[in-house]
Amino acid sequence: MKHKSVHIAENPEVRDFAREISGLDSEAGDTRVKQIMHRLITDIFRLIDDLDVRPEEFWSAVSYLNELGGEKEAGLLAAGLGLEHYIDMRLDAEDAQAALQGGTPRTIEGPLYIPGAPKAEGFTRMDDGTDDGEVMWLHGQVRDADSGELIPGAVVDVWHADTQGNYSFFDASQSEYNLRRRIVTDGDGRYRARSIVPSGYGCPPEGATQRLLDQLGRHGHRPAHIHFFVSADGRQHLTTQINLADDAYLHDDFAYATRDELIAEVVRHDDADRAEALGIPTPFAEIEFNFELKSTADEHRQQPIKRPHAMEAI
Structure with missing residues (x-):
């Protein structure tokens, strides 16, 4: 009964x-x-x-939380359930309420940032040369969103996956800080980096996050993307990422990070003279992405959100 x-x-x-x-x-x-x-x-x-x-359902949920923590996937699930995106939606609403309009949109940080990446002036090479992926020339400028003035000395903290969708520190096969750098913009507000075109990734298929997504009838794939923190004195700190336009999951990101303003075109080149001038081999892929930072006198808004990271580098 x-x-x-x-x-x-x-x-x-x-x-x-x-x-x-x-x-x-x-x-x-x-x-x-x-x-x-x-x-x-x-x-x-x-x-x-x-x-x-029912009690059986309750204790199943408790067991799931134990598994989620044991696999260190809580940050991944927070993105997959749209909770991290919801935090961004609230921050967007707070900006609108404070009349902080314009600028490059924010989007989720994700769970794989590591602080303390090597810092370079103007240009850096991000990859260690062990991945034979497609050479990428990544560059752009940082401007003030209100005045349009270039911002020398801005810090562009950038990180991305390798061609297998893996990140250094979380993938023991990669060298320390591979594909992670901080670039200080030059006198023209420019940053430049040689790297490799990243691949998207999927949640670990047997992991706790994907097991829940399976029950929701959802996949766990992300498009290829590149993460950024962009900061400068007197400007609101920007946490964002660009998604590569040619990816099959561009508008079907399980982490809900895609925004139309953050889609980056990938332009392929085989121009040997241009490659030589840049100091890179042919063929290569070019991604240009410019950032606009909002001005603010609020010191709190100039700082990144304080959150624990998987590994706090020294």
Whole structure:
């Protein structure tokens, strides 16, 4: 016989229980953490009631969280469930409310940034030469979004995957800081880099993130992309990435990072004279992408979002 669903989340004793769990009746602890935890606990209680979550389903979810943490995929799942993109949507709304318009759009950082990449002035080579992928000439300028003035001395922190879709530090076969650099723009606000055209990647097929995506009827693929932090004095810090226009998953990114303004064209060249002038072999692929930073006197907005990273480099 099928049981009859019960709803007890709003009962006085359950509401008191949620307050006790969350520490709201105690002077000790962190007020903000207690506020958030109380909301989370009460929402979970209501969810269990409203959807009649069975004990078997509950403990399956607990087991899944253990697996997710053990595989260190929480950041990947946050992107896949659109939570990281939602944070960006809120930040966009805050910018609009503060009349900070224009500039290069932000998009998600993702879970694979490593701080402390080597710094270069104006130009750098990003790859270590061990990947025989297509040579890429990546370049552009950084300008002020309001005045259009070029910004010398801006820092373009750039990182991307190799031709297998893997990132250094997370892939033991790659050298330290391979495909990761910080470039200080020259007197014309320019940055230049020689690298290799990256590939997109998919979530580990047997990992916790993909197992949940499978249950949602979704794939776990990302288009080829290049990540950036761009910063300069007196400007809002920019976290963004460009997606390569010729990728099959360009408009079907499982992490919801694609924005029309951030699609980069890949132009192939076999001009030997131009290649020689750039100091690179032929053929090569060229990607030009320019950034516009919003002016702000708010020092908080000039800094990147503080978040833990998978490995804090020294």
